[in-house]
Amino acid sequence: MVKALGSEAVEDLIPISDEDLFSRYRDSASPDDFNELVRRYERELFRYLARYLGNPALAEDVFQNTFLQVHLKRGLYEDGRPVRPWLYSIATHQAVDALRKAGRHPTVSLDRRVTSSGGESDPGSLVDLLVGEASGPLAELQEQERREWVTRSIEKLPETLRQTLILAYYQDMKYREIAEILKIPVGTVKSRLHAALAKLQEMARASRQDGNG
Amino acid sequence: MKPEDLLDYALGQLEGPHREAIEAELAIDPAPASRADRLGFALRQLLDDGDAIEPPAGLASRTASFVTDRTSRRAILDFVPARVPFRWADVAVAAGVLMAGLLTLLPALSATRSKMNQMGCGFNLQQLGVSLASYATRHNHYPDVCTKGDVPHVGHYAVALRDEHLLRDLDSLHCPCKEKCPLSGDIGHIDYAYNVGYRQQASDRPEPVRLALPQVLPLLADQPPHDDHAILPGNSPNHGFRGQNVLFSDLHVEWFPTRHVKGDRDLFLNDHERPEPGVSPHDAALVPAVFHLAPR
Numbered sequence: 001m002v003k004a005l006g007s008e009a010v011e012d013l014i015p016i017s018d019e020d021l022f023s024r025y026r027d028s029a030s031p032d033d034f035n036e037l038v039r040r041y042e043r044e045l046f047r048y049l050a051r052y053l054g055n056p057a058l059a060e061d062v063f064q065n066t067f068l069q070v071h072l073k074r075g076l077y078e079d080g081r082p083v084r085p086w087l088y089s090i091a092t093h094q095a096v097d098a099l100r101k102a103g104r105h106p107t108v109s110l111d112r113r114v115t116s117s118g119g120e121s122d123p124g125s126l127v128d129l130l131v132g133e134a135s136g137p138l139a140e141l142q143e144q145e146r147r148e149w150v151t152r153s154i155e156k157l158p159e160t161l162r163q164t165l166i167l168a169y170y171q172d173m174k175y176r177e178i179a180e181i182l183k184i185p186v187g188t189v190k191s192r193l194h195a196a197l198a199k200l201q202e203m204a205r206a207s208r209q210d211g212n213g
Numbered sequence: 214m215k216p217e218d219l220l221d222y223a224l225g226q227l228e229g230p231h232r233e234a235i236e237a238e239l240a241i242d243p244a245p246a247s248r249a250d251r252l253g254f255a256l257r258q259l260l261d262d263g264d265a266i267e268p269p270a271g272l273a274s275r276t277a278s279f280v281t282d283r284t285s286r287r288a289i290l291d292f293v294p295a296r297v298p299f300r301w302a303d304v305a306v307a308a309g310v311l312m313a314g315l316l317t318l319l320p321a322l323s324a325t326r327s328k329m330n331q332m333g334c335g336f337n338l339q340q341l342g343v344s345l346a347s348y349a350t351r352h353n354h355y356p357d358v359c360t361k362g363d364v365p366h367v368g369h370y371a372v373a374l375r376d377e378h379l380l381r382d383l384d385s386l387h388c389p390c391k392e393k394c395p396l397s398g399d400i401g402h403i404d405y406a407y408n409v410g411y412r413q414q415a416s417d418r419p420e421p422v423r424l425a426l427p428q429v430l431p432l433l434a435d436q437p438p439h440d441d442h443a444i445l446p447g448n449s450p451n452h453g454f455r456g457q458n459v460l461f462s463d464l465h466v467e468w469f470p471t472r473h474v475k476g477d478r479d480l481f482l483n484d485h486e487r488p489e490p491g492v493s494p495h496d497a498a499l500v501p502a503v504f505h506l507a508p509r
Contacts, residue, residue, distance in 0.1 A: 031277070038273045046268035060269060064279040071280050123217040130255040131248060138258050150262040168224060169260050175226055193224070200259045 018083040026074045038067055041084075044171065045091055051166050052095050054155045062098045066091040085180040088173075092163065092181060099159070126194050129201055137204040153203050161196035168193050214238055214245045223252045331452060331468065333389040338405065338433055338460040341386070344379040345370070345432055346464060351377070354421040355432065358409045368502035370407050388435055388451040403502035404451055406436035406481060411491035419490040422462070428495055431474065433460040436501040437481045444481050444488045444501075448472060459499075 016024075018040065025033035045066070049059035069090050077086070138146050154162060163182060167173045168189070179186045214235065221227050222235050239246040349355045356373035358366060374380035388404040408431060410419040422430060435449035435457035448471070449457040456470035459480065472480045483491045483498040491497050 034280070035273065035277055038276050042268050042273050042276075046272060047266045050266045051264075056266075056269070060272060060275075063268075063272065064276045067276050068280050068283050071284065123215075123220050127216040127220055127248075127252060130259075131251040143263075146258065147261070147263040150260060151264065154260075154262070165260075168226070169256075172225060174228070194220075197256070197259065201255075204259060 022077055022083050023079050026077050048171050049095055051170055058098055062094045066094045085177045088181045126198055137208040153200055157196055161192050164189055164192040165196040219249055223256055330390040335458050335466045337385040338458055338466045341433055342460045342464045344374045347379050349424040353424050357421045358419055367407050367409055367500050367504055368403050371403055390452045405433045406499035406501045408432050408497050409490045409500045411494055411496055430462045430497045431459050432462055434499045439501050441505045
């Protein structure tokens, strides 16, 4: 049914769109089509899962389970439906399941000064908050320290905010695609993204104050 | 420029004409352009982790192998044969289960049905009791068993009630526990034995039970097993020989599992142990409706 990569026919598949490729795979269950799909999404989907789960080993397991589900559910795919959001939707569900099985619910481990559960919902206030300081609260950190702080802080965000932020910023997805993946309205996507940014900004300020104190 | 547009632009969420319009506005107006630059810088500061995450080597081939392995494993249901051959043993087991169910259920159904019929019989007797009481109120005594000629006829009580328009439903003369017999004559079959009164002297005609009697006497009951000339031992066949309902002159109906209602006195025999009228006003014997009650 599915075999390892290495077929010469793979090169011929590249010009086909994801949607056409998946329709053909649904009908033929061809190993070459499957391998091409895995190859096309290997990099971006693994990055998404690794950021979201914060654990590369777990991300690999979830990646494999995602494509197992893709294989098992290929009959449900409708012609013309965008493949990318559908794939991300399956991956997100698998990731949520993996986090639940691992007993990880890092939704309340925020700094004590970040108290608002809804975050900053007014874009004007949020923009003012972000551009209020010329150099920003993290300017004093070395570049490597700042990057580590970013990684740690994103891991501390509530799960729903982290999902949205990763999809919007790191995976370059549009609001409507995120709404389709997470099965939520576009307005909710925006408010979650704004809340995530507001929380990160507050965490940055709190971090600077703790560093000074 | 709206702050929301500026934020969406900095996050790369704008597309097409909307994005072009914002870019044109930023190109001619340095204030929002500066604000956009600072916003972009702030976002990079907050979000750029510089982490160029790369998938582990061989992830794609491992995934293909994983999926192949998982889909080739046989689930437990795969071992169930698609078509089960016909076997008589299965039929026997099914039949056995069905029989066991029926054997468990039928006695309960039978008992329930019997109880319902017993209650229906008691209701019949109460209806007849009301009719007899109405008759007795008019005549100061219950219906006679011998009004025409000298031959006593026990079933005459039903004729008397009907003639007085006190018995509208002849079905109340039939015990619901017993299969209905075809109607005969103008009254038909009667399932209840009646109190045939008493004789002051051996040669007298039977006197009906008087209303004025202070004593509570049995008036009607499921009739006993009998032939034309003798009462046979055992309970009434109306309820499968399990007992009989008895109507008393105070109109209460009671179920008795034996013929001996008060002490040793047989419900269907008089004080002389005979299926005949009582030997005193206080003596009572209930006699089947078609029983041959010889005159004295």
